[in-house]
Amino acid sequence: MKKTYAGVEVEVDAEGFMTHPEQWSREVGVAIAKEQGLGALTDAHWKVVDFVRGDTASQGQSPGPRRIVQGSGVSMKDLYALFPKGPGKLVARVAGVPKPKACL
């Protein structure tokens, strides 16, 4: 499936998560955030998004909240304020990485 963000055509899965992280750019991230109702992204948002992108690339899986908190330096409370309702999934969307998942 394809979708266009900030004039860039990207591959997404059935739930709208990007499947090719290399197609992502900060402009694409901003457009996804807007679509998700997040409004303007602050430095704190970017701290989280940058960590999640780097970590997913090196680990081969999207990090959970505990790992995001430790790696990005943002507190758990702030993480939920920045990305309300399940930050793992929302961050993954904005960062253009697969959603955190289990085996089934």
Add this chain to the structure above:
Amino acid sequence: MRHLVILGAGTAGTMVANRMVRRLSPRDWTVTVIDPETVHLYQPGLLFLPFGDRDEQELLRPRANTLDEGVTWVPQAVRAVDVGGRRVETDDGRSFPYDLLVIATGAQVRPDLTEGMLGDLWQRSAFDFYTLDGATKLRDALERFKGGRLVINVVEMPIKCPVAPLEFAFLADAYFRRKGMREGVEITFATPLDGAFTRPVASKRLGHLLEEKNIKVVTEFACGSVTDGKVVSYDEREIPFDLLVTVPTHSGADFVTRSGLGNELGFIATDKHTLAVKGADGVFALGDATDVPASKAGSVAHFEAETIIENLERAAAGKALEPSFDGHANCFVETGDGKALLIDFNYDTEPLPGKYPLPGIGPFSLLEESAINHQGKKAFRWIYWHGLLPGKPIPVPAHMSMAGKRPAEEA
């Protein structure tokens, strides 16, 4: 003399020790296993204890009986690993040099990492079932349970046997129906993920199970604390319970963090294909102890063991490592009433429907409930003690195969 040292004698460590001792010449190599526990626990059996199984003695074997005679077992806890000096220190102050090291110290449940979990309600109305102690106490609690709100909550990922919490919910539904009290029990399944099923094909084919069984699902619920008979999420949602079955946060062994080998939860940074520990020469890790993005499950440890054994021999001979592990997992999933599903998947391929292990024939059905799948799960205990642990050949391939499966687009 060269030394192979294996830390941990659970499923993974025992298999590797018993197979390596037969492959390495005893004139050139010693094989030593370090594990403080004097019994080996068959963990898949824990799931059935809360629902009335009373065969916990069948889940235990003396450690000494599970290890080959050629293996030296040191019943001590590991204090630290010095990867620079290539030695392992144990709690009694001894030091074990190694040429090759395998870390297989698994994962432990950590209810202490959730605020309020170990308060007044712990093991009175809040239980885990990932320990023998927890599972047997929960059995008593379920027996006494008069009805009300049963909440099953996964605190955070990763956990061992990621399907077990869901199996617990299915078995609880069947258990209370059998007792004729299902109408008086509200079952809630609260998960930090975005659904009870997170993979598209499984979700589509199995989503109806929860509705049929009247199990309420709360998603993206990241448990922050337990207080006043409620689990509370970080975004301040609350789920009140009369009986809480928690799957606590898991961590690696304490020495992993002390030795600087662990991530934020003490899981070891491991190459997901070669299973070599990153930045530590001659060190490998497998099973629940690693941070590889595969399920923490016995079948994964089994398939990883094939790669580890190959790579230990290569490392011993100074050859390049084989990146052969594909993330393969193969798990029975109990759905209640004597039925189960079977799932087979790897890093790249989600669980798909079909037949296993013989394409078109089975006898097991993938991603579909059947009584034979349940019998397979129950029969596995014998295979575990008599085939898998002693390191006898098991007729299932280490690599995942698409034979007999319907691809995702079709399914």
